Amino acid sequence: MRLLLLICAFLVAAPLAAQDDLRLAMSGAFQPFSTTDEGGNLVGFDADIATVLAERMGYRPVLVQNDWAAIQAGLKTGKYEMICGSMAITDERLKTMHFTLPYYVSGAQVFARPGTTSMQGLRVGVSEDSTYAKYIKTHVAEFPDCTITQFGSEAEIVAAVTTNKLDAFVSDRIVGGFYVKKGGADIAPYGPLLYEEACGIAARKDEPELVRKANAALFEIVQDGTYARIYDKWVGVQPDLDVLLKSWGDFQQHIPHEEAKTEPTEVSKEKPGFADTVKSMLPLFRTGAILTIELSLLTAVIALLLGTLIGIGSTAANPLVARLSQGYILVVRGTPLLVQLFIAYYGLATVLNDAAGSEVITAFGAALIALVINTGAYNAETMRGGIRSVDKGQWEAAASLGMTRMKTMRRVVLPQAFRNSVASLGNNLVVLIKDTSLVGAITLIELTYTARNVVFQSGHPFLPFVVAAVFYLFIITTVDFGMKGWERRMMRSLGGKRAIA
Amino acid sequence: MSEVLLQASDLHKRFGDLEVLKGVDLKIHKSEVVTLIGPSGSGKSTLLRCLNLLEIPNEGELVWNGEPLPYNRMTPAEICKHRARTGMVFQHFNLFPHRRVIENVMEGPLTVLGEARGEAETTAHQLLDRVGLADKAKAWPSELSGGQQQRVAIARALAMNPNVLLLDEVTSALDVELIAGVNDLLAELAREGMTMVVVTHDLSFARRVSHRVCFMDEGRIVERGPKDEVIENPQAERAREFMAALTS
Numbered sequence: 001m002r003l004l005l006l007i008c009a010f011l012v013a014a015p016l017a018a019q020d021d022l023r024l025a026m027s028g029a030f031q032p033f034s035t036t037d038e039g040g041n042l043v044g045f046d047a048d049i050a051t052v053l054a055e056r057m058g059y060r061p062v063l064v065q066n067d068w069a070a071i072q073a074g075l076k077t078g079k080y081e082m083i084c085g086s087m088a089i090t091d092e093r094l095k096t097m098h099f100t101l102p103y104y105v106s107g108a109q110v111f112a113r114p115g116t117t118s119m120q121g122l123r124v125g126v127s128e129d130s131t132y133a134k135y136i137k138t139h140v141a142e143f144p145d146c147t148i149t150q151f152g153s154e155a156e157i158v159a160a161v162t163t164n165k166l167d168a169f170v171s172d173r174i175v176g177g178f179y180v181k182k183g184g185a186d187i188a189p190y191g192p193l194l195y196e197e198a199c200g201i202a203a204r205k206d207e208p209e210l211v212r213k214a215n216a217a218l219f220e221i222v223q224d225g226t227y228a229r230i231y232d233k234w235v236g237v238q239p240d241l242d243v244l245l246k247s248w249g250d251f252q253q254h255i256p257h258e259e260a261k262t263e264p265t266e267v268s269k270e271k272p273g274f275a276d277t278v279k280s281m282l283p284l285f286r287t288g289a290i291l292t293i294e295l296s297l298l299t300a301v302i303a304l305l306l307g308t309l310i311g312i313g314s315t316a317a318n319p320l321v322a323r324l325s326q327g328y329i330l331v332v333r334g335t336p337l338l339v340q341l342f343i344a345y346y347g348l349a350t351v352l353n354d355a356a357g358s359e360v361i362t363a364f365g366a367a368l369i370a371l372v373i374n375t376g377a378y379n380a381e382t383m384r385g386g387i388r389s390v391d392k393g394q395w396e397a398a399a400s401l402g403m404t405r406m407k408t409m410r411r412v413v414l415p416q417a418f419r420n421s422v423a424s425l426g427n428n429l430v431v432l433i434k435d436t437s438l439v440g441a442i443t444l445i446e447l448t449y450t451a452r453n454v455v456f457q458s459g460h461p462f463l464p465f466v467v468a469a470v471f472y473l474f475i476i477t478t479v480d481f482g483m484k485g486w487e488r489r490m491m492r493s494l495g496g497k498r499a500i501a
Numbered sequence: 502m503s504e505v506l507l508q509a510s511d512l513h514k515r516f517g518d519l520e521v522l523k524g525v526d527l528k529i530h531k532s533e534v535v536t537l538i539g540p541s542g543s544g545k546s547t548l549l550r551c552l553n554l555l556e557i558p559n560e561g562e563l564v565w566n567g568e569p570l571p572y573n574r575m576t577p578a579e580i581c582k583h584r585a586r587t588g589m590v591f592q593h594f595n596l597f598p599h600r601r602v603i604e605n606v607m608e609g610p611l612t613v614l615g616e617a618r619g620e621a622e623t624t625a626h627q628l629l630d631r632v633g634l635a636d637k638a639k640a641w642p643s644e645l646s647g648g649q650q651q652r653v654a655i656a657r658a659l660a661m662n663p664n665v666l667l668l669d670e671v672t673s674a675l676d677v678e679l680i681a682g683v684n685d686l687l688a689e690l691a692r693e694g695m696t697m698v699v700v701t702h703d704l705s706f707a708r709r710v711s712h713r714v715c716f717m718d719e720g721r722i723v724e725r726g727p728k729d730e731v732i733e734n735p736q737a738e739r740a741r742e743f744m745a746a747l748t749s
Contacts, residue, residue, distance in 0.1 A: 394597065396591065
């Protein structure tokens with residue numbers, strides 16, 4: 001009994017001991033509010049505000065960089081206590097989180113090419129999971145026939161604009177303006193603000209005390225001029241405090257009161273049932289899974305051909321062909337797939353599309369190219385090993401019959417090389433299927449990306465990932481089963497005892 | 502004696518710094534069986550492989566049927582053509598493991614000679630019948646004994662209808678009880694007039710089938726002549742030691 005009490009005491013004491021630190025999260029990809037410096041440290045308006053507030057509240061500030069799409073999940077699962085990341089206060093977010101008083105007011109702005117007179121049919125970019133994305137979804141009439149593409153950050157949106165993948169985008173007016181200036185994109189604010197929005201610092205529903213402390217600290221730094229100094233440092237102008245104070249008045253009703261001190265269980269009570277969420281999201285998962293399968297299969301077939309050709313090339317007698325093939329394998333295996341995806345999408349696709357004058361390489365095309373080149377290199381290395389492992393006597397026997405090198409390769413060596421490599425090729429295929437989870441980085445909404453969206457929409461921090469995992473497991477098990485069958489067929493001529501029966 | 506099929510003069514072959522053939526002269530007449538014997542590393546196999554251009558010599562002359570073989574200037578296609586008319590059988594059989602027995606025999610006629618499938622298949626069945634393996638046509642090589650595999654390899658070489666058969670220690674990897682079957686087959690081929698160059702350590706087989714025997718040592722043919730003289734009564738000292746060691 002005493003032991004049990006002791007364990008309980010530890011469990012309670014452990015989080016308390018950590019209270020000296022206050023961890024605040026931000027995306028680090030939202031200049032000038034949050035970004036990283038040369039040393040990888042988080043800097044910006046959000047970072048300075050977070051630091052100052054935590055200190056005034058009596059904590060040691062610890063800034064945490066977290067992907068925007070997963071930033072709420074991180075808060076819920078206790079990876080940090082607050083989000084100080086330019087999060088707009090919305091009714092929906094207020095259902096699952098507490099917010100401090102607004103710490104700045106900005107607004108949503110459309111940016112478009114100079115001379116644009118109508119939004120009709122434009123390609124519009126927007127940051128995923130943002131209030132702007134939600135606005136576009138609910139105000140379709142203002143974006144007639146537009147193609148809407150979601151990106152991971154404002155920086156990527158501006159990169160897409162400069163590489164002519166977008167005609168317009170919607171973002172925060174300060175942030176958008178900052179990136180346009182920095183990225184040199186030929187684009188400018190178009191029309192009036194869509195709406196004003198106030199950003200607050202978010203905390204879990206079971207931490208109203210933290211919010212009250214933060215509000216007090218915020219009031220303090222506005223009063224003593226610290227706030228204005230930080231604002232001027234990052235935004236470049238003095239803040240309009242009247243607008244800020246007015247937003248505080250509007251926000252009064254949402255300030256957590258003493259009696260609103262809630263049990264931790266309240267959060268889960270408000271969550272929609274998981275079964276219902278998954279059920280409503282299944283069509284999304286299906287679409288994501290189809291994209292994953294399509295991309296995997298197409299890549300698998302082309303990469304097998306490419307890998308075989310390069311594998312043959314790397315063992316060629318011609319030194320130039322051999323060097324080129326081996327160089328290809330070296331370069332591609334020596335660079336990360338994610339980097340290759342970005343080069344294919346922002347580099348290669350842009351150059352080709354500009355040259356053609358139309359979009360000949362879509363995001364899907366760019367992903368296919370990068371995946372084929374990547375998997376092709378691994379397959380080539382596998383085939384090289386498979387070809388090398390074929391006995392030299394096989395080459396001599398074929399040569400002594402008068403067969404040419406090419407014929408020997410095709411009829412004698414390759415079939416045996418495939419047989420030697422089939423297990424490794426299958427392994428490459430499984431790796432490929434899992435690697436497709438990276439193409440979300442270039443706006444393709446496959447399985448993993450779908451799961452991330454569902455996390456955001458459902459409020460479940462990780463169960464959608466479990467659903468995605470089940471999908472992957474199903475796909476990969478099926479593929480594995482097929483590969484084992486192929487392997488057995490290939491091995492038949494070796495394990496002759498069974499075949500003779 | 503009948504006319505010369507293949508002649509090598511002052512043939513040299515080097516692998517890097519190692520000179521394996523140091524000037525070999527050899528004449529092979531039509532329907533003649535010439536046996537090359539000698540210690541390991543004396544260059545027998547290399548000489549054999551130079552004769553069908555599996556190895557390209559460094560120096561010396563090769564003459565085929567009265568026509569010189571300018572091996573340094575020949576195109577890959579010409580080299581392939583020469584290899585196609587000189588059959589070769591290896592110590593380790595080197596059958597194609599991913600092809601059935603019949604397909605192994607058909608491979609050369611189909612892909613090199615461009616024969617029709619039906620024609621190639623008929624010939625292959627005849628040859629398998631001839632080497633005593635008619636019932637193994639559909640088997641995989643891995644299902645056969647070593648002796649059976651070697652007889653398939655001989656059938657595969659014969660399917661090309663070669664002018665000469667080069668045999669590189671074809672019974673060295675076989676169990677003793679399997680050797681006789683292969684040797685009997687080769688003896689029969691010799692009786693029928695097949696020209697053969699045989700590298701072997703099997704003196705009784707050399708005695709049985711060959712017309713002439715060449716003894717090689719350190720990259721040269723140090724003694725040559727009718728089989729009785731070279732095997733029974735060698736003049737060169739190295740040859741005497743070698744025969745004594747083999748027959749003791």
